[in-house]
Amino acid sequence: MHFAFTDQQLGFRDAVRQLLAKECTTADLRTAYEDPSARPARWHSLAGLGVVGLTAPEAAGGLGLGLVDLVLLLEEAGRVALPEPLTDTTALAVPLLVELGAGTTPAAGRVGAWIEAVARGGLAAAVGTDRAPGDAVAGADGADLVVLASVAADGTPEVHVLDAGAVAVEPVPSLDPTRRLGRPVWSPTSDTLLGSGPEAATALSRTADRAAVAVGAELLGLAEALLGRAAAYAKERQQFGRPIGSFQAVKHLLAGAQVRLEFARPCVYGAAWALDVGTPDSSRAASVAKAYASEAGLEAARVALQVHGAIGYTWECDVHLFLKRTWALAEAWGSAADHRARLLDSLLAGPRRPQGSATA
Amino acid sequence: MDQPLDLRFTDAEEAFRAEARRWLASHAPPPRALPSLDTAEGFEAHRSWEREMAADRWSVVSWPEEYGGRGVGLLEWLVFEEEYWRAEAPLRVSQNGIFLLAPTLFEFGTAEQRARFLPPMATGDEIWCQGWSEPDAGSDLAGIRSRARRSDAEGGWVLTGQKTWASRGAFAEWCFGLFRTDPDAERHRGLTYFLVDLASPGVTVRPIPQLDGETGFAELFFEEVVVPDAQVLGEVDRGWNVAMATAGSERGLSLRSPARYTEAAGRLVDLYQHGLARDPERTRRSADAVAQAWMDAEAYRLHTLWTATRVLEGGSVGAEASANKIHWSETDLAIHRAALAVLGPEAEVHGGGVDAPWLDGFLFALAGPIYAGTNEVQRNVVAERLLGLPRG
Structure with a gap:
């Protein structure tokens, strides 16, 4: 039992934090709001550090690492509301492509090149395997690669990969324009098919679990950014002749959100480990992580806005940049309530005592 | 440290678990077999259980062997607690001593004090209560007025004043608490931490019936009670820091191990499943609350492992203990509130020989956001x- 990150993992986190503090400021976010289609240099900087290709095999130019290594970096992405699709590309698409890439479909034959393009060139992917046909997919507008799921006429689950050139994507407006929602206009063909049947079903279910944890990690960073901004504002803003942060009513709002965040954190980290190792209860851990992180994010968002008062409700104040991402991610890949329902189903079907800590 | 993150216990820790499980299986009384520890009869029954555990060195596993422990680490203690709660073994009547005073004795006590006080604490022969709150000083602990004056003639200290809400105070042998030794000093200074034998002349104990009707706590009156110098814990006039260490144990890692909640949360799911069989429509309305309560307990377990790793690597727990206290007290309430909702109209049935563990647990959980410093005060600390x- 050793529930802590290594110095190397923390060092990598610090390097990414430094990079993003410079290259993903709120001014940069506002630029992205104005023109979401511009692909800024920071995505290539992240690729250069090895972040984008972190989960790609070393042979393909990646680092061959897992979610435990990635969650801290996703937290940093959340902290600055990074517009680029690090979760979709690195946490979801690459592991899914690797998992199904050994197959014999035409798309499987292209997996090696795609993964190499991620690791070496920062290819950006969108993953909408939880979306129904016709639904908007986050990041699809502008993605180099879109990964989708469908169900064949006989009920067989399928995973398809669409090259940007081979698919039309209708942009769908989002409250947070950097989400770059898009509706792929496509039909499954034998050429887009990556995998099908039980293998695809397993890969899809693992993707959903990884998404719950990865998005949960982003939400941790967003919540921390929101609470940090709100606490800083509460120290500085004076009313009744004193900083508003000296009032208990304000303190208790922030403290409640802080406690929720502190307890969401180990849920996300623990679930990342459970998925990497493949513990029997890893799906359950993923649901706990996403439910807790969604609640922590939503509470931080609510409190941060309230503490800022009217200024927080303006376009000028930066808070809304983090609120909008939080609201979107809290619902993405299952809301807190969805994951509580999924967890309860799993508890009713299996053991009710903690399994994660027992020797595998 | 560059040990990779891994939530599995080692083979050695699992071997320890197996040993604890075997011992508990052959020794622990059946769940809720003992009378309530808040009655005279139940108190003694629970003391006997402490003695039985101590005889095989299971009462204080993490203490050094010389004081009756096994000298194992924090993780083994957590493993032991998992097994203890899984076995639904009795509540620990000695908890104020072993979980709160003992860590403080290890940090601030002299070798003589440890040798004198720890072994009878481990065996349950001396059971401790706390002497913090006073009628006019609860959340505002630094406002206490009970005094201690040095007397060369008595060869020690003379205590006068009143303490209240002392859990286990009705039947305990000893009390640890704060008394004002320098009335002219600033509020947080001039306080001293004393260990007081409740059999001393001048001590009067008045039990206070709790809202469940049992005498779980007591008022303690001190009239010119003489306490020798050897029973001052830490430095004279520096008792605030010593008391904060004890309070840190109460809010932090030591008093409430996660197994208490993960076990209760597991039983809550069992209860929900029974409810589904009886009245699915009504029971399903509690689905979200049941899942949330289970997750709260799981989050507490993971958070504890996270904190334990930090402590084992030399880190300390400061104000985080306040966040911890808010979480475990609210988790306990969430679990029991959900259980009562699942029970529905059956929830109120109580007394007359009816075993109502969920309702009793709910009543106990209601005290959580109040004792060990109200959650409102803890939120101030977090902020x-x-x-x-x-x-x-």
Whole structure:
């Protein structure tokens, strides 16, 4: 039992934090709001550090690492509301492509090149395997690669990969324009098919679990950014002749959100480990992580806005940049309530005592 | 440290678990077999259980062997607690001593004090209560007025005043608490931490019936009670820091191990499943609350492992203990509130020989946000010390 990150993992986190503090400021976010289609240099900087290709095999130019290594970096992405699709590309698409890439479909034959393009060139992917046909997919507008799921006429689950050139994507407006929602206009063909049947079903279910944890990690960073901004504002803003942060009513709002965040954190980290190792209860851990992180994010968002008062409700104040991402991610890949329902189903079907800590 | 993150216990830790499980299976009384520890009869029954555990060195596993422990680490203690709660073994009547005073004795006590007080604490022969709150000083602990004056003639200290809400105080042998030794000093200074034999002349104990009707706590009156110098814990006039260490144990890692909640949460799911069989429509309305309560317990377990690793690597727990206390007290309430909702109209049935563990647990859980420093005070600590907000 050793529930802590290594110095190397923390060092990598610090390097990414430094990079993003410079290259993903709120001014940069506002630029992205104005023109979401511009692909800024920071995505290539992240690729250069090895972040984008972190989960790609070393042979393909990646680092061959897992979610435990990635969650801290996703937290940093959340902290600055990074517009680029690090979760979709690195946490979801690459592991899914690797998992199904050994197959014999035409798309499987292209997996090696795609993964190499991620690791070496920062290819950006969108993953909408939880979306129904016709639904908007986050990041699809502008993605180099879109990964989708469908169900064949006989009920067989399928995973398809669409090259940007081979698919039309209708942009769908989002409250947070950097989400770059898009509706792929496509039909499954034998050429887009990556995998099908039980293998695809397993890969899809693992993707959903990884998404719950990865998005949960982003939400941790967003919540921390929101609470940090709100606490800083509460120290500085004076009313009744004193900083508003000296009032208990304000303190208790922030403290409640802080406690929720502190307890969401180990849920996300623990679930990342459970998925990497493949513990029997890893799906359950993923649901706990996403439910807790969604609640922590939503509470931080609510409190941060309230503490800022009217200024927080303006376009000028930066808070809304983090609120909008939080609201979107809290619902993405299952809301807190969805994951509580999924967890309860799993508890009713299996053991009710903690399994994660027992020797595998 | 570059040990990779891994949530599995080692083979050695699992071997320890197996040994604890075997011992508990052959020794622990059946769940809820003992009378309530808040009655005279139940108190003695629970003391006997402490003696039985101590005889095989299971009462205080993490203490050094010389004091009756096994000298194992924090993780083994957590493993032991998992097994203890899984076995639904009796509540620990000695908890104030073993979980709160003992860590303080290890940090501030002299070798003589440890040798004198720890072994009878481990065996349950001396059971401790706390002497913090006073009628006019609860959340505002630094406002206490009970005094101690030095007397060369008596060769020690003379205590006068009143303490209240002393859990286990009705039947305990000893009390640890704060008394004002320098009335002219600033509030947080001039306080001293004393260990007081409740059999001393001048001590009067008045039991207070709790809202469940049992005498779980007591008022303690001190009239010119003589306490020798050897029973001052830490430095004279520096008792605040010593008391904060004890309070840190109460809010932090030591008093409430996660197994208490993960076990209760597991039983809550069992209860929900029974409810589904009886009245699915009504029971399903509690689905979200049941899942949330289970997750709260799981989050507490993971958070504890996270904190334990930090402590084992030399880190300390400061104001985080306040966040911890808010979480475990609210988790306990969430679990029991959900259980009562699942039970529905059956929830109120109580007394007359009816075993109502969920209702009793709910009543106990209601005290959680109040004792060990109210959650409102803990939120102030979180806001001021973790978020850096100004003091009000």
